[in-house]
Amino acid sequence: MNGYIDIDNQGVTLNSRYKIEQLVKNGAIVIEKPIWQENLICVITNPTFDIAIHCYSEEIFNSIKNDEQKIFCTWLIHPDAGLMSGIIK
Numbered sequence: 001m002n003g004y005i006d007i008d009n010q011g012v013t014l015n016s017r018y019k020i021e022q023l024v025k026n027g028a029i030v031i032e033k034p035i036w037q038e039n040l041i042c043v044i045t046n047p048t049f050d051i052a053i054h055c056y057s058e059e060i061f062n063s064i065k066n067d068e069q070k071i072f073c074t075w076l077i078h079p080d081a082g083l084m085s086g087i088i089k
Contacts, residue, residue: 003060003087005041005052009080019043019050020074028078036061039081043074054085 007013008026015022020043024030034040040055042064055061064073082088 003054016049028076034075041076054081
């Protein structure tokens with residue numbers, strides 16, 4: 001239970017790149033100005049790989065939001081974020 005998302009809601013492994021596009025095709029919605037809410041996902045885009053993190057608590061959301069100037073984040077909402085991250089079994 002770490003909050004990382006490596007599979008979609010069908011159990012298919014996400015590629016290490018283009019996770020935003022994969023998650024949108026799987027039902028996620030990109031949001032511009034995030035506030036903490038259930039099912040919030042942050043995708044951090046790096047030159048060689050992407051990291052998708054389920055912000056399952058306000059504390060995690062705030063820690064990422066505070067570093068947003070140093071990292072490139074795209075915020076999404078997906079109804080199955082908890083399932084995909086393993087937070088909800």
